[in-house]
Amino acid sequence: MPELPDVEVARRRVARDLGERITRVEVNTPRVLIGTKPAGLRSALAGKTLRAVRRHGKHLFVQAGKDQWLALHFGMTGNLVHLTTRAPVPGHTHLTLDFADETRWVYSDPRLFGRVRLIDDPEEFIAAKRLGPDALDLDARVFSDALGRRGIVKSALMDQSRIAGIGNVYSDEILYQAGIHPQTRVSALTPAQRQSLYRTMRSVLRAAIARGADPDRLPDDFITRHRHDGERCPRGGRVARLSIGGRSTYYCPARQPRV
DNA sequence: AGGTATGTTAATTG
DNA sequence: GCAATTAACATACC
Numbered sequence: 001m002p003e004l005p006d007v008e009v010a011r012r013r014v015a016r017d018l019g020e021r022i023t024r025v026e027v028n029t030p031r032v033l034i035g036t037k038p039a040g041l042r043s044a045l046a047g048k049t050l051r052a053v054r055r056h057g058k059h060l061f062v063q064a065g066k067d068q069w070l071a072l073h074f075g076m077t078g079n080l081v082h083l084t085t086r087a088p089v090p091g092h093t094h095l096t097l098d099f100a101d102e103t104r105w106v107y108s109d110p111r112l113f114g115r116v117r118l119i120d121d122p123e124e125f126i127a128a129k130r131l132g133p134d135a136l137d138l139d140a141r142v143f144s145d146a147l148g149r150r151g152i153v154k155s156a157l158m159d160q161s162r163i164a165g166i167g168n169v170y171s172d173e174i175l176y177q178a179g180i181h182p183q184t185r186v187s188a189l190t191p192a193q194r195q196s197l198y199r200t201m202r203s204v205l206r207a208a209i210a211r212g213a214d215p216d217r218l219p220d221d222f223i224t225r226h227r228h229d230g231e232r233c234p235r236g237g238r239v240a241r242l243s244i245g246g247r248s249t250y251y252c253p254a255r256q257p258r259v
Numbered sequence: 260a261g262g263t264a265t266g267t268t269a270a271t272t273g
Numbered sequence: 274g275c276a277a278t279t280a281a282c283a284t285a286c287c
Contacts, residue, residue: 002265002266003265003266006265058265058266073266073267074265074266075265075266075267075282076264076265076266076267076283076284077264077265077266077283077284077285078266092284109283110283110284110285111264111266111282111283111284111285112282112283112284113266113267113282113283114266115267150275150276151276151277152277155276155277158266160266160267167265167266168264168265168266169265170265215265245277245278246277246278246279246280247265247266248263248264
């Protein structure tokens, strides 16, 4: 569950559990922890009540004490699953939190790229990580400034230090719907294109969140539903693939003319 | 069997 | 010094 919509859906699930008390903490895979050990995480969280939850870009922060936040990043395949204590635990479970009401959170991540840590303050963490403004928490002017003028637009959209939250799949979707070729230089974008990118970014991310961030539930005219080289484009032409920054990029040449 | 996969970071190259 | 590219991490899927 890697990009902003997935993390936002997780945030909303966590928000329903605020006020619950953590009764048990189990770390199955110590290496997912950064800066703390299983015993440290247990003593920090056990008995605490969930106070608040925040998201910035792809990072999720859960407050369980005055200056005590659990910070999660899901990597490529990480997920926070909400279960009851009697349900079977999924594979690749690395962390389990049980609550007084017999519900359970399970952090699972097959590829183990995600990380979990304890932090004092999300704002400090965001600054230390040099994250840009959240993609859903900025106006058009801030967006245009944050996007900058260097490099190509696909890489700029994915650069977490410029704008936080957009990854490989949603950058392709945004560029597709804005009709902009992924290799367009940022410096070549017209003011109208920047405005269009801003509006498209918002509508794409919000549509994904509204559908539970499930790619299979996105509208059929989203290119995300057709991420295969040579597949028919929902609005005409064929989907093409190229590599940008080492990532596969899918786009529709008919709708996204090279500049 | 080998290529590919929603991310980040360090090393390398230009 | 910066921007772009590549490798590495670990596992599943086609």
